[in-house]
Amino acid sequence: MSRVLWINPIGTSKFDDAVRAELERVKRPDTEVEVRSLQRGPQHLEYHAYEAWVVPDLLTAVIEAEREGFDAAVIGCFYDTGLRAAREVATRIAVAAPCESALHIASTLGDSFSVLVGRRKWVPEMRDNVARYGYRDRLASFKVVDLGVHDFQVDPDLTRKRLVAAAREAVDSDGAEVVVLGCTIEYGFFSDLQAEIGAPVVDATVAPFKYAELLADLAGLGWRPSKVGGYATPPSGELEAFGLARQLATAASKEAATTSFGR
Numbered sequence: 001m002s003r004v005l006w007i008n009p010i011g012t013s014k015f016d017d018a019v020r021a022e023l024e025r026v027k028r029p030d031t032e033v034e035v036r037s038l039q040r041g042p043q044h045l046e047y048h049a050y051e052a053w054v055v056p057d058l059l060t061a062v063i064e065a066e067r068e069g070f071d072a073a074v075i076g077c078f079y080d081t082g083l084r085a086a087r088e089v090a091t092r093i094a095v096a097a098p099c100e101s102a103l104h105i106a107s108t109l110g111d112s113f114s115v116l117v118g119r120r121k122w123v124p125e126m127r128d129n130v131a132r133y134g135y136r137d138r139l140a141s142f143k144v145v146d147l148g149v150h151d152f153q154v155d156p157d158l159t160r161k162r163l164v165a166a167a168r169e170a171v172d173s174d175g176a177e178v179v180v181l182g183c184t185i186e187y188g189f190f191s192d193l194q195a196e197i198g199a200p201v202v203d204a205t206v207a208p209f210k211y212a213e214l215l216a217d218l219a220g221l222g223w224r225p226s227k228v229g230g231y232a233t234p235p236s237g238e239l240e241a242f243g244l245a246r247q248l249a250t251a252a253s254k255e256a257a258t259t260s261f262g263r
Contacts, residue, residue, distance in 0.1 A: 001030045002216040004209065005065040005073045008184075009058045009081050011041035015185060018153070019076070019205060022187050026206050031213055034070075036061065044149040045077050046121060055082045056247070062086045066093040071216035074208045076184045078102075078117075079125055087225045088233055094215035094224065098204040099129045101211035102180045109200045110177025112140045114170030116163055117182040118147045126182060140176040143169060152185045163189055167197045178202060 006023060008015055020035040027033050038057045042050040058075065059082060065073045072094040075081055080097035087095050106113040115130075117123060123142045130139050143166035145159075152159050163186070170176040179201045181190060190203040218224075225231040239245035 001032065002028075002071045002213055003032045003034070003069065004212050004216065005061075005070045006033065006035045006076055006209065007058065007061045007065075007073055008035065008037040008076045009041075009054045009061075010043050010045065010077075011038050011054075012043040013037045014043070015153075019184070019187065022205055023209050026210065028213060033209070045079060045081060046119065046149060048125070051077075051079060051081045055085060058082045059085055059089050062090055062093065062095060066090055071219065072096060072212035074098075074212050076205070076208075078182050078184060078204050079122075080129055084230070087231045090225070091227075091233055092219075092224070094212060094219055096208045096212040096215055098184055098208045099126065099182075100133055101208035102202045102204055103130065103133050103135050104211070105207050106178040106180050106200070106202050107135060107138060109202070112138050112176050113178040113180050113202075114141045114143055114167075114174055114176035115139070115180045115182040116143045116145060116166050116170070116186070118145060118149065118152070120144050122182065141170055141174040142182070143167070143174075149183060149185050152183065153188075156188070159186075160189055160192060163193055164196050167193055167199075167201065171197055171199050180204070 006019060016035045016037055023033045038054060041054045041057060045051050062073050070093055075083055075086060075097040078098045080099045083095065083097045115126060117126065130136060145162040145166050147159060167179045170179055177199060179199060181201065181204045184205045187203060187205040190201040194201040227233055236245060
């Protein structure tokens with residue numbers, strides 16, 4: 001059995017129930033899932049500044065999940081906000097994020113992929129992530145559907161129409177063999193889309209959750225983020241000296257704060 005925490009890194013619980021229902025639908029029978037949002041902060045992350053605002057609270061949520069015995073956590077934003085930092089502060093728990101997970105899965109389903117995004121504003125950071133994850137040469141295109149985070153679920157028929165049109169263009173004109181939905185709030189459309197276009201459509205909510213289930217299993221083999229290089233955990237002495245251990249940890253006691261960072 002695995003326990004997976006989905007973290008919506010925004011200051012609203014508006015999407016929590018719907019995301020939980022979707023994850024309950026696709027989870028393995030022996031997986032326990034919980035969905036949480038942050039207690040404060042912006043209600044979407046369409047700006048780099050908003051991403052920066054949520055990172056401290058996001059790291060706190062990851063640390064708290066580890067303390068509570070979760071086996072994996074998912075950062076619920078396709079920007080993969082704070083992913084590297086989260087893997088630094090986590091000493092046991094696996095951490096997954098949508099873009100990395102979706103691209104890994106898409107790369108096994110076809111030779112090329114396109115990503116459907118809401119706004120043009122999102123593309124530069126997502127393109128950087130595609131390159132970082134090693135898939136620059138397999139990216140067929142980004143397709144912009146001119147919808148913001150809070151627009152996708154307002155009029156599902158309009159959203160479906162725009163996604164279908166963009167997906168068809170990606171496959172027919174851009175050479176994509178797989179389509180990736182580039183926002184976690186695009187949930188609930190992938191089955192209809194792939195039936196319409198005749199190609200796999202990777203959902204940005206389902207993909208990281210299923211990947212988190214896999215990572216939780218792999219941890220049983222000792223396959224966790226390496227601490228000998230890029231994901232090395234900050235020294236607890238430094239965290240205390242800088243005043244960060246208590247700031248990041250949700251528990252008030254010094255013992256709880258230092259334990260979370262694997263002293």
